[in-house]
Amino acid sequence: MQATQENPSADAVRHTVNIELGDRSYPIVIGAGLLGHAQTYAGLPKAHAAMVVTNSTVAPLYADAVCAALSALYPHVGRVVLPDGEAHKDWTTLNLIFDALLSGASDRKTVLFALGGGVVGDMTGFAAACYMRGVPFVQLPTTLLSQVDSSVGGKTAINHPLGKNMIGAFYQPQRVVCDLDSLKTLPTRELSAGLAEVIKYGPIADMVFFDWIEAHLPALLAREPAALAHAVRRSCEIKAHVVGQDEREGGLRAILNFGHTFGHAIEAGMGYGAWLHGEAVGCGMVMAAHLSQRLGLVDEAFVARLTRLVQAAGLPVRGPALGADRYIELMGHDKKAEGGEIRFVVIDGPGRASMRPAPDALVREVLARCCD
């Protein structure tokens, strides 16, 4: 699928970023006016049935349009509406998808469509990975966070009471469709949460992009289409480059988790859903930057600059008062822990990240410095 402009109602801007993974390669299509057009879905696997998985917030906005467009390609188009929110990213909710599939007209070729944010995408992807040992699925991310991060790269999962994303699969979608129009209806708090993952790509990979975000933050917060289009495109390019080199997170891919070890502890410690994932990651990046500074990898000016940008994006920069012991306990459950040692993504000089363990005392210093 090449960048095209055949849809007269769409903005002139349409980009395609390809994820190169051999026979699991797929395109990320970025543009406006995409969700409701049958052309958007041309060339996907043929099947007797399609199933749109969405949530109670997104369904009233886009589900009818998507189902209508899919009806041109699939004889049966079903839908299942999940409760909204990270708190529902569990087996009980996942089973609603299986129930709908097994009660309906589905078979082992049925194509699933994940219409919504990161939670819908993660759950639909995991359902597709497991249903009859694997059916095709398509990501239709409707939040900034899912467009720039979670819908891309094939990580799918549900949460376990003892840890976030502990049960899941690496399972690549057939296509990702980022309709920029869907960002118009996004609550401000979720726009900010998405910006956390956009900002992330600067320190770990591209300080020119970081400069650009600093300069264009007002435009992004004002949802100017050209600014959002560039932010989504560049984020997807960086993620595609990283995932193309390390699909299953044997090494490099872990840098995408900058801010996530602290962030996951905040999310789990506060109870899933109290903090948005992007909020926890924003705050977690500030904490990870402080840790990098204490390890002698970046200077105070860099930490201050990152902190200012995170704060200006509308995100928290101070962690909740969980207590250092609880933070460390929660981080020990994180998937990045190995052999009992907690490993952190640190900034190895602006624009470059790496993973390493950190002395307990330094981590406690950071927690004391960054938490209420």
Place this chain on the structure above:
Amino acid sequence: MQATQENPSADAVRHTVNIELGDRSYPIVIGAGLLGHAQTYAGLPKAHAAMVVTNSTVAPLYADAVCAALSALYPHVGRVVLPDGEAHKDWTTLNLIFDALLSGASDRKTVLFALGGGVVGDMTGFAAACYMRGVPFVQLPTTLLSQVDSSVGGKTAINHPLGKNMIGAFYQPQRVVCDLDSLKTLPTRELSAGLAEVIKYGPIADMVFFDWIEAHLPALLAREPAALAHAVRRSCEIKAHVVGQDEREGGLRAILNFGHTFGHAIEAGMGYGAWLHGEAVGCGMVMAAHLSQRLGLVDEAFVARLTRLVQAAGLPVRGPALGADRYIELMGHDKKAEGGEIRFVVIDGPGRASMRPAPDALVREVLARCCD
């Protein structure tokens, strides 16, 4: 791993059958006295922790010996004991494995060991596929059925109330260890159930093996080690050959499901666990043979010969009285159904199988002929 005889307490007979799947290749090691020897586990992935998953029947027999042997290689060796039986092959039981992993010393390199029959193997494999998006696992099948079929080939799954094995993954083990000594403690009913899958390999792939089974059935039922060793080895060879050509069941692999479409309907219709899987498959093969005959593919003598062997193995050859409508409804949920059409594995002449749909009327004739 080559066939070796370095373990003086083992029988002289030890075979290795390799599953050739590129970087997912692995050996099936077949012999006596394997489970309790550290040498059996040499060369497996190194890790901080190993977790033995077993059930309440098998644990008292072999878990201590396996854990002791693994202690030579892994600093932490945990175990989790599941309730026994197909009725427990569900999410609730699967979650016991996740709970044990997340409460213990495990991390993303922890190696799982499935010690038990097909249910333990399917659940442990699926847990390994999903835990932290994938950790290594090893199959230690202790029943004839799991040694000749379910532990080999990477199919893992749990059941859903609306269908057997509906939620799962293709996920290959690192190694399969078939300890023939474990067959000594197998209940007679389970020995017969395992013979169903052994018999299966004849009609679908190798009538010379079928002749051998007919000739050696008394020896197999008497558990003569040499006969069991040959049955396990030849079954694994045939399965390895099929799986090596079609890992994800795009086509050929489906022939391994001979008898399973009818069989799954029996299992689901009677409630999982009422009939053993092998019992249902034995009866299902007789039904599928009748269907093959009605399709003009085999003659009555072949059907009679297969029926005699299944019956002589101690397996049922008549289906329960579920009613034809219920059978057809249940078979419609089977994974082999596509686009609403039920497809059957039929014998296309002795020693050769294929998949095809069958007219509803013929299926009803078979059900009328074969059910009480």
